[in-house]
Amino acid sequence: MLPEIALTQQFLDRFHSRFGSKPAEWHSDLSPKARERVWRQVAEGTVKIVAGARSALFLPFHDLGLIVVDEEHDPAYKQEDRVFYNARDMAVVRGHIGGFPVVLASATPSIESQVNADQGRYKRIKLYSRYADAALPTLKTIDMRRSPPPPGRFLSPALSEEIGKTIARKEQALLFLNRRGYAPLTLCRVCGHRFQCPSCSSWLVEHRFRGQLMCHQCGYHEPVPEACPECGTLDHLVACGPGVERIAEETEALFPDARIIVLSSDMSGGVKRLRLELEAIEKGDADIVIGTQLVAKGHNFPNMTLVGVVDADLGLANGDPRAAERTFQLLNQVTGRAGRTGKKSLGLLQTYQPEHPVMQAIIGGDAEAFYTREIEDRERNALPPFxxxxxxxxxxxxxxxxxxxxxxxxxxxxxxxxxxxxxxxxxxxxxxxxxxxxxxxxxxxxxxxxxxxxxxxxxxxxxxxxxxxxxxxxxxxxxx
Ligand SMILES: [Zn+2]
Ligand SMILES: [Zn+2]
Structure with a gap:
C-alpha cells in the first residue's frame, strides 16, 4: 500500500527493475475496465502482487500472505468521508486474522507504531543505510525575525541566495509550501471586505492561473472580480499571504532565466500531467520546483541539492494533538528530497520559532529525543496510544x-x-x-x-x- 497515487509510477518502475515484473495497480484513477480486470485477477489468484492506495485492502485476495504499508505514518491512510477507517490499522487487523506478516515502513513512524515497537507488540526492523548511499542534507533554520523577506515577498535573502548558488551549479532546488493557489485570503483595501465561501466558513483562495477564487472545502468558485462586491471600488483587492502560485511568481522575478515547475494537486491535467512533470524533474528538465506536500513523498530527484521550506511553522498552528508529530514527519520527508544520490545538499527551514522543539529536533537530527518527549507528553495527557x-x-x-x-x-x-x-x-x-x-x-x-x-x-x-x-x-x- 502506498499513500499517494502519483507516486505509483516511479515505484512500479523500481519494482520492475528489481523483481522483473510489475505489480498490478489499484487506485481511484483506474478506468472501470482496468478495475474490473484487476479485481477478477486478484480473486482468481493470477495476480501475485498489487500496489495500491488504501482501498486495495478490500480486494478479494485469493491467498494473501504479506502486506507492506509504505509511509505508514501518512494521514492519507485514514478515510474521512462515508465510511471512516484507517487502512494502516485495518492492514494490521487483517494480518492478524490471516496469520501473515504486515510490514509498516517509515523513516518517521507514527507515535502509535513507535510505541508498539518499544513495548514489543511489533518487531522492529532497522534499516541502517539509506537507499543508493544517499547522504542526509545539512539542515538549518532561517530565523525570519532576523532575516525577513522584502515587503510583500516571502523568500528571505538567505534562501534566495542559496537558490541562486544551487542553480548556478546546474543543480535543482525545491521550494515547499503546503498551500495550493496564489493567496489564502483576498480582501478589499478600501472597505475591508473579505471573500468568503457562501456555504462554508472558509476564505476563498485565489487561483491566479485560473483567474478564480476557490473554496478548498466544497469546490465553489467564482471569477476574480475587478470591483469589490461590497463597496464597488475598482482595483483595490489585495491578496494576503502566499500559496505556491505566488511563490512561483516571486521566484520567476528573482530568477527570470530559471526553468520553474509548480506541482500542486489542483493543476489541470490531473494525475497524467503530474506524472509527466515528475518525470521531467527527475530527468533534470527543471531548475526550481515549487510544490505542495505532493512532492514530499517518495520521489527521487537525483540532482536536487537544495530544499527550502517557505513556512515551516504552518502545520504547528493546527491545535490538534498530532500537530508536532505531523510537522516533524512532513519536514523530515520534504528535506529528505535533497541529496538522494550522495551529492552535498542543504535543507533550509524558514521559521519564526527556530527554538521550537520540532525545529530543534529536525536540525539537530535527533529523532530519538523528539519521540521520547512526544511519547511522554502523550502518556501524561492520556492521548493515543495511551x-x-x-x-x-x-x-x-x-x-x-x-x-x-x-x-x-x-x-x-x-x-x-x-x-x-x-x-x-x-x-x-x-x-x-x-x-x-x-x-x-x-x-x-x-x-x-x-x-x-x-x-x-x-x-x-x-x-x-x-x-x-x-x-x-x-x-x-x-x-x-
Ligand atoms: Zn470594498
Ligand atoms: Zn465552500
Missing part, C-alpha cells in the same frame, strides 16, 4: 438544530469513571457545504471501550431527523 479518542460530528442545515442535537447527545452520555465527554464545540470548520458542524470528543483510558460507550450515547439520545446527521470517527486524525 488513551482513546472518538469524535461525534453533528451537522445540519439549521445551526440551532445542529447545536441542540449535539447538546442532547452530550446529556445522553452515561456516567463512566474511565470515559469523559468534551463539548459540544463548534467545529473549527463550523460550516461546510451549507451544513453547520459541532463536535463532541469522547476521551477514554486505554482500557475503555469507547465504541460501546458511543453506541450508548446514540441509543440513549434523540434520533436524527430532517437534515441532521451524526458521524462517528474513532481515533480521529483530523479535528476540523
Amino acid at each position: 488513551g482513546r479518542l472518538g469524535a461525534l460530528i453533528i451537522s445540519g442545515e439549521n445551526r440551532i438544530e445542529a447545536e441542540n442535537h449535539a447538546r442532547a447527545l452530550r446529556r445522553a452520555a452515561p456516567f463512566s469513571s474511565e470515559i469523559s465527554v468534551m463539548g459540544p464545540a463548534e467545529a473549527p470548520l463550523g460550516l461546510v457545504r451549507g451544513r453547520y458542524r459541532f463536535r463532541l470528543l469522547v476521551h477514554g483510558t486505554k482500557r475503555a471501550d469507547i465504541q460501546s460507550y458511543i453506541k450508548a450515547i446514540l441509543s440513549n439520545g434523540p434520533k436524527t431527523k430532517g437534515s441532521l446527521r451524526v458521524q462517528v470517527d474513532i481515533d480521529p486524525q483530523s479535528f476540523l
Whole structure:
C-alpha cells in the first residue's frame, strides 16, 4: 500500500527493475475496465502482487500472505468521508486474522507504531543505510525575525541566495509550501471586505492561473472580480499571504532565466500531467520546483541539492494533538528530497520559532529525543496510544438544530469513571457545504471501550431527523 497515487509510477518502475515484473495497480484513477480486470485477477489468484492506495485492502485476495504499508505514518491512510477507517490499522487487523506478516515502513513512524515497537507488540526492523548511499542534507533554520523577506515577498535573502548558488551549479532546488493557489485570503483595501465561501466558513483562495477564487472545502468558485462586491471600488483587492502560485511568481522575478515547475494537486491535467512533470524533474528538465506536500513523498530527484521550506511553522498552528508529530514527519520527508544520490545538499527551514522543539529536533537530527518527549507528553495527557479518542460530528442545515442535537447527545452520555465527554464545540470548520458542524470528543483510558460507550450515547439520545446527521470517527486524525 502506498499513500499517494502519483507516486505509483516511479515505484512500479523500481519494482520492475528489481523483481522483473510489475505489480498490478489499484487506485481511484483506474478506468472501470482496468478495475474490473484487476479485481477478477486478484480473486482468481493470477495476480501475485498489487500496489495500491488504501482501498486495495478490500480486494478479494485469493491467498494473501504479506502486506507492506509504505509511509505508514501518512494521514492519507485514514478515510474521512462515508465510511471512516484507517487502512494502516485495518492492514494490521487483517494480518492478524490471516496469520501473515504486515510490514509498516517509515523513516518517521507514527507515535502509535513507535510505541508498539518499544513495548514489543511489533518487531522492529532497522534499516541502517539509506537507499543508493544517499547522504542526509545539512539542515538549518532561517530565523525570519532576523532575516525577513522584502515587503510583500516571502523568500528571505538567505534562501534566495542559496537558490541562486544551487542553480548556478546546474543543480535543482525545491521550494515547499503546503498551500495550493496564489493567496489564502483576498480582501478589499478600501472597505475591508473579505471573500468568503457562501456555504462554508472558509476564505476563498485565489487561483491566479485560473483567474478564480476557490473554496478548498466544497469546490465553489467564482471569477476574480475587478470591483469589490461590497463597496464597488475598482482595483483595490489585495491578496494576503502566499500559496505556491505566488511563490512561483516571486521566484520567476528573482530568477527570470530559471526553468520553474509548480506541482500542486489542483493543476489541470490531473494525475497524467503530474506524472509527466515528475518525470521531467527527475530527468533534470527543471531548475526550481515549487510544490505542495505532493512532492514530499517518495520521489527521487537525483540532482536536487537544495530544499527550502517557505513556512515551516504552518502545520504547528493546527491545535490538534498530532500537530508536532505531523510537522516533524512532513519536514523530515520534504528535506529528505535533497541529496538522494550522495551529492552535498542543504535543507533550509524558514521559521519564526527556530527554538521550537520540532525545529530543534529536525536540525539537530535527533529523532530519538523528539519521540521520547512526544511519547511522554502523550502518556501524561492520556492521548493515543495511551488513551482513546472518538469524535461525534453533528451537522445540519439549521445551526440551532445542529447545536441542540449535539447538546442532547452530550446529556445522553452515561456516567463512566474511565470515559469523559468534551463539548459540544463548534467545529473549527463550523460550516461546510451549507451544513453547520459541532463536535463532541469522547476521551477514554486505554482500557475503555469507547465504541460501546458511543453506541450508548446514540441509543440513549434523540434520533436524527430532517437534515441532521451524526458521524462517528474513532481515533480521529483530523479535528476540523
Ligand atoms: Zn470594498
Ligand atoms: Zn465552500
